[in-house]
Amino acid sequence: MKGLSVSENDRDYIQSIERGFAVLTAFDEKNPNPSLADLAAETGLSRPAVRRILLTLQKLGYVTGNNSRWSLTPRVLSIGQHFSASHALTEAALPRLLEIAEHTHESASLGVLDGVDVVYAARVPVRRIMSINVSVGTRVPAYATSMGRALLAWAPTEIVDNVIANSTFDALTPTTITDEGAFHTALRVVREQGYALTSEELEDGLISLAAPVRDAGGSVVGVAACSTSAGRTTPEAFRTDVAPFLVEKANQLSADMGYRS
Known part of the structure; x- marks a missing residue:
């Protein structure tokens, strides 16, 4: 999976968070409205896993869409805003x-x-x-x-x-x-x-x-x-x-x- 930089055996490592960020960062200018299949191929995760992550991110307000096409919402900008502010x-x-x-x-x-x-x-x-x-x-x-x-x-x-x-x-x-x-x-x-x-x-x-x-x-x-x-x-x-x-x-x-x- 892209972005993996620590051992998955690390007991303090939360793999589900890494997977969530992997899905978020798979949205880019080349594919701003990917399908579930696109995201699974980009992240190396299974389609069921990607679907669960997308539904979670949707409830949190960071993505919108359905099983056909997905897109980021303006809420993701707040992450970068927090960086600038700090x-x-x-x-x-x-x-x-x-x-x-x-x-x-x-x-x-x-x-x-x-x-x-x-x-x-x-x-x-x-x-x-x-x-x-x-x-x-x-x-x-x-x-x-x-x-x-x-x-x-x-x-x-x-x-x-x-x-x-x-x-x-x-x-x-x-x-x-x-x-x-x-x-x-x-x-x-x-x-x-x-x-x-x-x-x-x-x-x-x-x-x-x-x-x-x-x-x-x-x-x-x-x-x-x-x-x-x-x-x-x-x-x-x-x-x-x-x-x-x-x-x-x-x-x-x-x-x-x-x-x-």
Whole structure:
């Protein structure tokens, strides 16, 4: 089953909760209205088990539907809202992201690491036509993004090893880094320059910059990021025009979080 990260023999482990979250997270942009059969195939659970979970989630108000098609309800948004309310980083980030967006005229985001993915925890969008559909809660693979590399460049070895061991390293575009050695080299470059730049690795035409945000203890807990299109600029021009300002704002956000270099 997807997402299993602890031993099922752990006496404190409640498998039914894991199964419930497996069903919830099986709803995505590719299949927002799955059938019971779709959810069973995605989670690896039996149809009767999925049906019981769906009926429970329906009574709790998190899904709606019947045995034909199911969909999430707006109540699931409250889960993410609780995260934002309980994490000072997301609240502190918004003014800095707004400054980045106003200065660059490009969308600005806060990313945090969750397993092998980066999750968008906050975002200030600008009106641009791009194929990548990003909103708070969107997940992207850490290995193919500037945000992931900026998060991992200063991460403990065990976290980096876990991401490498559990990432698919699929070639999402012709320029995606898919080799473990090349990925380690990319992380070293990020540490040396203080920020990450990726060009057309997650998707064709997407150029992105990310800079680390640290907490009071100096640990990298998030990244400030800014992205653009290859139709509007080049990677080197984006680096020259945006990287210094982005790093400055990430440093200011780190200071907001109590970090003193």
